[in-house]
Amino acid sequence: MPPLVAAGGADQVLTREDKERVIAEALERIGGNPRRVLLVPPDFTRANSGAGELTAILYEMLSPTAHVDILPAIGTHVPMTASEIVRMFGDGIPLDRFLVHDWRNALSHLGTIPGDLIAEWSEGKVDYPVFIEVNERLVKGSYDLILSVGQIVPHEVVGMANYTKNICVGIGGRDTINKSHFLGAVHGMERIMGQADSPPRRVFNYGCSAFMAELPIYYLLTVMERDPVANRMMMRGLYVGNDDATFEEGCRLCRKCNINLLDEALHKVVVYLDPEEFKSTWLGNKAVYRTRMAIADGGELIVLAPALREFGEDRQIDKLIRKYGYRTTPEILEAVEKNEELRENLSAAAHLIHGSSEKRFTITYCPGPGMSHDEVRAVGYNVADLDTMMERYPPSKLHDGMNELPSGERVFFISNPALGLWALRSRFKD
Numbered sequence: 001m002p003p004l005v006a007a008g009g010a011d012q013v014l015t016r017e018d019k020e021r022v023i024a025e026a027l028e029r030i031g032g033n034p035r036r037v038l039l040v041p042p043d044f045t046r047a048n049s050g051a052g053e054l055t056a057i058l059y060e061m062l063s064p065t066a067h068v069d070i071l072p073a074i075g076t077h078v079p080m081t082a083s084e085i086v087r088m089f090g091d092g093i094p095l096d097r098f099l100v101h102d103w104r105n106a107l108s109h110l111g112t113i114p115g116d117l118i119a120e121w122s123e124g125k126v127d128y129p130v131f132i133e134v135n136e137r138l139v140k141g142s143y144d145l146i147l148s149v150g151q152i153v154p155h156e157v158v159g160m161a162n163y164t165k166n167i168c169v170g171i172g173g174r175d176t177i178n179k180s181h182f183l184g185a186v187h188g189m190e191r192i193m194g195q196a197d198s199p200p201r202r203v204f205n206y207g208c209s210a211f212m213a214e215l216p217i218y219y220l221l222t223v224m225e226r227d228p229v230a231n232r233m234m235m236r237g238l239y240v241g242n243d244d245a246t247f248e249e250g251c252r253l254c255r256k257c258n259i260n261l262l263d264e265a266l267h268k269v270v271v272y273l274d275p276e277e278f279k280s281t282w283l284g285n286k287a288v289y290r291t292r293m294a295i296a297d298g299g300e301l302i303v304l305a306p307a308l309r310e311f312g313e314d315r316q317i318d319k320l321i322r323k324y325g326y327r328t329t330p331e332i333l334e335a336v337e338k339n340e341e342l343r344e345n346l347s348a349a350a351h352l353i354h355g356s357s358e359k360r361f362t363i364t365y366c367p368g369p370g371m372s373h374d375e376v377r378a379v380g381y382n383v384a385d386l387d388t389m390m391e392r393y394p395p396s397k398l399h400d401g402m403n404e405l406p407s408g409e410r411v412f413f414i415s416n417p418a419l420g421l422w423a424l425r426s427r428f429k430d
Contacts, residue, residue: 002241002245002246002249003239003240003241003245003246003249004025004026004029004030004218004240004241004242004246005022005025005026005029005238005239005240005241006237006238006239006240006246006249007021007022007237007238008223008235008236008237008238008253009236009237009253010236010253010256010257012236012237013234013235013236014234014235014236014237014238016053018238019053019054019057019235019238020057022238022240023054023057023058023061023220023240024061026218026220026240027061027062030145030218032144032145032216033065034062034066034143034144034145034216035065035066035067035144036066036067036069036141036142036143036144036145037058037062037066037067037068037069037143037144037145037146037147038068038069038070038071038137038138038141038143038145038146038147039055039058039059039068039069039070039071039147039149040070040071040072040073040146040147040148040149040166040167040170040171041054041055041070041072041073041089041149041150042072042073042149042150042151042166042170043072043073043074043077043080043084043088044080044084044085044087044088044277045077045277045283045418046150046151046418047087047088047277048151048224048226048233048416048418048419049150049151049153049222049224050151050222050224050233050235051149051150051151051220051222052088052089052090053090054149054220054222054238055070055089055093055149056089056090056092056093058147058149058220059089059092059093059097060092066145068097069097069099069137069141069143070089070093070097070098070099071098071099071101071135071137071138071171072098072099072100072101072170073101073148073150073166073167073169073170073171074100074101074103074170075101075103075169075170075171075172075177076103076177076282076312076313076314076317076347077282077283077313078313078314079100079101080098082095085098099137101135101170101171102135103172103173103174103177104173104174106135106136106137107133107134107135107136107173107174108133108134108135108136108138108139108140109131109132109133109173110132110133110134110139110207110211110212111131111132111207111210111211112129112130112131112132113129113130113132113203113206113207113210114129115127115128115129117206118130118179118183118199118203121183121199121202121203122183122186122187122199123187125186125187126179126182126183126186128179130175130176130179130180130183130203130207131173131175131176132168132172132176132207132210132211133172133173133174133175133176134167134168134171134172134173134176134212135171135172138167138171138212138215139215143216144216145216145218146215146216146217146218147217147218147219147220148162148163148166148167148170148217148218148219148220149166149219149220149222150162150163150166150170150219150220150221150222151221151222151223151224152221152222152223152247152250152251152253152254153224153254153258153418153419153420154193154194154254154258154259154290154420154421155193156184156189156192156193156286156289156290156354157169157180157181157184157185157192157200157350157354158180158184158192158198158200158201158204159192159193159194159195159196159197159198159200159201160194160195160196160201160247160251160254162219162221162247163204163205163219163221163246163247164201164204164205164207164208164247165200165201165204166219167204167207167208167212167217168180168203168204168207168208169204176203176207177347178344178345178346178347179203179346180200180203180204181200181346181347181350181351182336182346182347182349182350183199183200183203184198184199184200184350185329185349185350185353185354186329186333186353187199187200189289189292189353189354190292190293190427191429193289193290193293193421193423193428194255194259194421194423194428195429196247196248196251205244217242218240218241218242219239219240219241219242219246219247220238220239220240221238221239221240221246221247221250222235222237222238222239222250223235223236223237223238223239223250223253223254223257223258224236224257224258224419225257225258225419226400226416226419228399228400236253236257237250237253237254237257257420258419258420258421259420259421259423259428260294260420260421260422260423261423261424261425261428262294262422262423262424262425263424263425264424265294265295265296265297265299265424266291266294266295266296266299266412266422267295267296267298267299267300267410268299268300268302268409268410268411268412269291269294269295269299269300269301269302269411269412269413269414270302270304270393270398270411270412270413270414271287271291271301271302271303271304271413271414271417272304272395272413272414272415272416273287273303273304273305273306273307273308273417274415274416275306275307275368276307277416277418278305278307278308279307279308279309279310279313279370280308280309280310280311280312280313280318281308281310281311281312281321281355281365281379282310282311282312282313282314282317282321282351283313284303284305284308285351285354285355286417286418287301287303287414287417288301288303288354288355288356288357288363289354289355289417290414290417290418290420290421290422291414291417291422292357292360292361293421293422293423293424293427293428294412294422294423294424294427295357295360295361296361297360297361298360298361299361299362300361300362300364301357301361301362301363301364302364302366302384302389302393303363303364303365303366304366304386304389304390304393304395305365305366305367305368305371305386306367306368306386306390307368307370308365308367308368308370308371309370309371310370310371311379312348312351316345316348317345317347317348317351320341320342320345320348320349321348321351321352321379322375322378322379324339324342324349324352325352325378325379325380326352326355326356326363326379326380326381327352327356327380328356328358328359329353329356329358332349332352332353332356335349336349356380362382363381363382364381364382364383364384365381365382365383365384366383366384366385366386366389366390367383367386368386392405393405393411393413395413395415398411398413398415399413400413400414400415401413
């Protein structure tokens with residue numbers, strides 16, 4: 001089926017009025033005069049998604065006649081602060097409407113995906129069953145409308161972010177998160193990035209269709225692009241529906257707006273991690289995920305990380321990253337086989353694989369005062385002085401793309417790695 005409502009295009013920018021019109025039309029088509037509504041937007045780490053404004057519009061339209069709860073899809077991230085909530089969603093929503101997801105507790109087990117299906121999807125690499133668990137409010141909150149809001153963008157775990165991932169991971173449970181992440185890692189990140197279909201996507205779609213079909217879930221999916229001149233995010237597309245076709249239509253636009261295909265491999269890439277958005281390598285390693293398909297063998301990735309203070313946002317995952325480090329896939333798979341603590345935290349193992357260059361190029365982190373050089377070296381990365389590298393590669397003076405410095409050095413600069421995917425054309429499957 002086509003989306004309930006769709007708007008936008010690669011050369012269009014949706015205005016506030018456009019967004020309000022699309023949402024109003026979608027609510028009218030859904031119908032039912034909902035009395036209890038759950039909104040599931042992303043957290044502050046996805047502030048560029050446009051979901052903050054959409055959530056505020058939804059609350060404004062629905063709250064006069066319905067009780068509206070908001071459950072940010074934080075997955076394994078730390079809960080949002082009051083300041084982050086106001087900055088992302090505005091001050092028109094009472095703070096007590098925001099709920100906090102706990103990926104280890106307060107979950108409802110909805111069903112199990114059998115191991116033979118996982119084996120089929122993984123080409124025999126893993127054959128464990130996957131429990132589909134979600135925040136218990138989703139099924140026990142007596143909601144007559146659930147609206148998942150988020151951005152379609154290339155993603156290292158699932159290929160294209162959002163849609164059913166926002167439910168199964170964003171407000172999902174430990175088993176779902178751990179096993180889906182590891183499934184994607186062993187399948188191969190470079191086979192997944194930018195693809196609408198992938199083994200983890202099949203897990204999420206199966207989980208929702210098999211075990212949540214009776215829930216009144218609809219998706220509001222955005223496609224965003226940064227305006228390099230005005231230095232602001234533009235909403236190129238907005239799709240509303242509850243089926244694969246809605247997601248796939250959004251993915252087609254996303255590929256036009258967010259995938260940057262290059263004809264020549266890059267020898268030096270400099271990525272800046274905005275201090276408001278990136279405080280951990282769990283998030284900051286998008287610098288690795290989103291560029292590795294573009295970097296030449298023997299190349300160099302330099303990550304300017306002024307606010308880096310931790311590796312994992314979850315305390316247990318942070319401990320595991322510090323212990324095992326970012327190693328090659330064979331090394332991490334061996335560590336998983338030998339160590340129960342990694343087998344019990346497969347999302348951490350997947351992250352360690354994702355954050356490796358597989359010894360194909362070097363990764364140099366430049367941390368601020370919140371992280372010592374010895375800590376960075378201990379997890380397997382090179383390290384350099386932040387002030388020195390910020391002076392050599394000043395983010396305020398570089399533009400996204402290739403830059404030739406006064407010294408004659410050529411560097412490819414990325415101001416925010418979360419906004420897209422950079423890949424050598426020959427390495428990307430169209």
